[in-house]
Amino acid sequence: MSPVHFIAIPLFAAFLIPLVGKVSKNLVKLIPGIVFLYLSYVAITLFPIGIHKPIVEIIAGFKAPFGISLYYGPLAAFLTTMITLIGFVIWLYSYKFIIREPIEKYYMLFMMLITGSTGIVLTGDVFNLFVFLEITAIAAYSLTAFLRDKDGAEAAFKYLLIGSFSSTFVLLAIVLLYANVHTLNMADIATKISSVPLTTRIFILILFLMGLGIESEMFPLNGWAPDAYSQAPSPVGAVFGGIVVKASIYALMRLIYLMFEFQSVMHFLVIMGVITMLIAEMSAMRQQQIKRMLAFSSIGQMGLVIIAFGVGTEPSVRAALFQMFNHALIKSLLFFAAGYLVFHSGSKKISALDGLGHDKPITSFFFAFGALAIIGLPPFSGFWSKLYVLLSVANSGLFAAVALILFSSVVEAIYYLRVVSRLYFNTEVATDVRRTPVSGLVAMGILTLVILFVGFYPNLVLHWMTPAANELLNKAAYIKAGLFH
Amino acid sequence: MIYFITSVVLILTGMYAVLVKKNLIKIVIGLSIIDSGVHLLMIAIGYVKNATAPIFSKPGLTADKMVDPVPQALVLTSIVIGLAVTAVALSLVIRLYDHHKTLDINKIRKLKW
Numbered sequence: 001m002s003p004v005h006f007i008a009i010p011l012f013a014a015f016l017i018p019l020v021g022k023v024s025k026n027l028v029k030l031i032p033g034i035v036f037l038y039l040s041y042v043a044i045t046l047f048p049i050g051i052h053k054p055i056v057e058i059i060a061g062f063k064a065p066f067g068i069s070l071y072y073g074p075l076a077a078f079l080t081t082m083i084t085l086i087g088f089v090i091w092l093y094s095y096k097f098i099i100r101e102p103i104e105k106y107y108m109l110f111m112m113l114i115t116g117s118t119g120i121v122l123t124g125d126v127f128n129l130f131v132f133l134e135i136t137a138i139a140a141y142s143l144t145a146f147l148r149d150k151d152g153a154e155a156a157f158k159y160l161l162i163g164s165f166s167s168t169f170v171l172l173a174i175v176l177l178y179a180n181v182h183t184l185n186m187a188d189i190a191t192k193i194s195s196v197p198l199t200t201r202i203f204i205l206i207l208f209l210m211g212l213g214i215e216s217e218m219f220p221l222n223g224w225a226p227d228a229y230s231q232a233p234s235p236v237g238a239v240f241g242g243i244v245v246k247a248s249i250y251a252l253m254r255l256i257y258l259m260f261e262f263q264s265v266m267h268f269l270v271i272m273g274v275i276t277m278l279i280a281e282m283s284a285m286r287q288q289q290i291k292r293m294l295a296f297s298s299i300g301q302m303g304l305v306i307i308a309f310g311v312g313t314e315p316s317v318r319a320a321l322f323q324m325f326n327h328a329l330i331k332s333l334l335f336f337a338a339g340y341l342v343f344h345s346g347s348k349k350i351s352a353l354d355g356l357g358h359d360k361p362i363t364s365f366f367f368a369f370g371a372l373a374i375i376g377l378p379p380f381s382g383f384w385s386k387l388y389v390l391l392s393v394a395n396s397g398l399f400a401a402v403a404l405i406l407f408s409s410v411v412e413a414i415y416y417l418r419v420v421s422r423l424y425f426n427t428e429v430a431t432d433v434r435r436t437p438v439s440g441l442v443a444m445g446i447l448t449l450v451i452l453f454v455g456f457y458p459n460l461v462l463h464w465m466t467p468a469a470n471e472l473l474n475k476a477a478y479i480k481a482g483l484f485h
Numbered sequence: 486m487i488y489f490i491t492s493v494v495l496i497l498t499g500m501y502a503v504l505v506k507k508n509l510i511k512i513v514i515g516l517s518i519i520d521s522g523v524h525l526l527m528i529a530i531g532y533v534k535n536a537t538a539p540i541f542s543k544p545g546l547t548a549d550k551m552v553d554p555v556p557q558a559l560v561l562t563s564i565v566i567g568l569a570v571t572a573v574a575l576s577l578v579i580r581l582y583d584h585h586k587t588l589d590i591n592k593i594r595k596l597k598w
Contacts, residue, residue, distance in 0.1 A: 127559055134566045141573050145580065153580040154593060160574050161503065164516050167570075168496075171523050171563060178556065179530045 187482025234339025269310030277303025
């Protein structure tokens with residue numbers, strides 16, 4: 001068993017799907033499910049090994065600084081498991097939700113996206129990272145335009161424009177890095193980066209920040225997100241929020257912690273995180289469409305994650321990872337529920353949701369559940385991660401940031417509860433004879449159970465996140481494992 | 486040196502096209518020009534004057550008489566990626582044209598922040 005399966009199997013499935021599509025459409029729908037079941041088997045087998053001692057997989061027999069190697073440490077173990085879990089529920093949800101043709105193209109792009117994001121998480125080579133970023137990005141552009149309507153094409157084009165800029169910046173940064181250190185292996189770069197002049201280093205850092213900041217929704221580079229989230233099919237919104245953005249923020253943080261751990265960079269991250277969070281939450285407040293609101297809320301949550309990464313202590317990095325995990329779960333649940341609410345009400349507007357809580361009690365319950373969880377009410381998992389982020393930020397003495405996080409939580413509570421109250425406390429009852437399919441309900445049910453479970457036993461998850469946080473902070477161990485395995 | 490200057494000029498030209506031009510096709514062309522600039526920069530970094538391809542083809546040919554092969558490998562990959570992005574971009578442009586019957590970006594802009 002080796003971590004390369006995480007990349008190879010979805011990629012193989014992506015190429016298999018169009019062929020199988022010629023034979024049977026029903027088989028196409030099953031393939032991603034089989035892939036995810038297999039990947040979860042791989043994840044379960046590898047997780048206990050990788051969490052103690054990183055597995056370094058050498059591809060094609062070229063040793064570490066020369067060839068491409070995969071690095072499956074605690075952090076990668078945590079992220080690949082998360083991607084597999086979220087991917088599985090997204091597949092379950094898509095099973096009945098994506099009924100438009102061409103189904104095989106949807107699943108093919110979805111598999112490509114999974115390939116790209118697990119690749120980003122696993123790779124130990126910067127250029128390889130760029131390639132996987134591009135795989136993810138191209139699949140994401142196409143999925144945004146999946147519905148073939150006017151706005152979908154426009155949102156996709158906008159995303160593509162911004163995304164190509166971002167990839168150009170990343171590529172330029174990699175080229176400059178190579179010109180200075182003559183290696184592409186991340187562990188090797190980390191050992192040699194100190195010989196690079198400071199101005200060059202800062203220039204490279206700025207290019208990386210601009211490039212990866214776009215994909216990880218950092219202010220002011222997140223203009224693509226609301227359009228892409230709201231115009232893509234609902235499960236794709238969950239893919240963006242739960243998988244793509246998480247992989248990109250991982251890439252950004254890995255590079256920063258390995259190569260540019262200056263104190264001022266960390267301060268910059270905290271400041272950018274706060275600005276991202278405040279502006280996104282304020283924008284979410286005045287949205288009329290439910291999926292745009294969720295998109296802005298997602299940007300706001302990423303702001304919170306960036307703040308916690310920027311604080312840079314062990315508890316705060318752990319809290320950031322925990323927040324990433326919770327956000328992936330809860331935001332997927334919200335997108336799932338919102339997808340069917342939009343479907344039943346026939347409009348993307350929040351005002352069209354009046355009274356749906358009486359007509360569609362189960363879907364509305366899931367939405368309300370997700371809303372309460374993301375605001376951070378106790379027994380849900382969102383409470384713990386927000387609490388740990390706040391505690392770690394407070395421990396570092398950044399009380400202004402604490403106040404702003406609390407303030408934005410209040411804003412968040414207001415706009416989520418506004419939607420929930422529309423669902424339940426409006427007497428005007430809308431009726432829709434169509435029912436929410438079972439597969440969608442099961443997908444939402446699984447997420448709900450995981451959120452509740454993590455909410456009641458947060459220490460179980462945190463226990464696994466401590467080594468992951470340490471891996472990110474402990475540069476020397478990464479270099480040692482990456483180069484001299 | 487001339488390669489570095491040219492590549493920077495190409496990148497800036499492309500950025501100018503993407504940011505200023507109103508025609509969708511010209512924007513896509515701009516993206517390609519940026520890509521070419523970056524590719525030229527990559528090749529220029531690996532370039533060694535009076536050197537040959539990095540293959541031990543003749544006796545007495547040593548490593549310092551060869552160009553750096555890594556940037557060339559990177560450029561190949563990067564060209565393919567650039568091609569894919571351009572293809573997706575053009576297909577989106579076609580779809581936008583079908584819906585709007587225009588390529589002027591000012592007339593298409595319906596979605597806002």
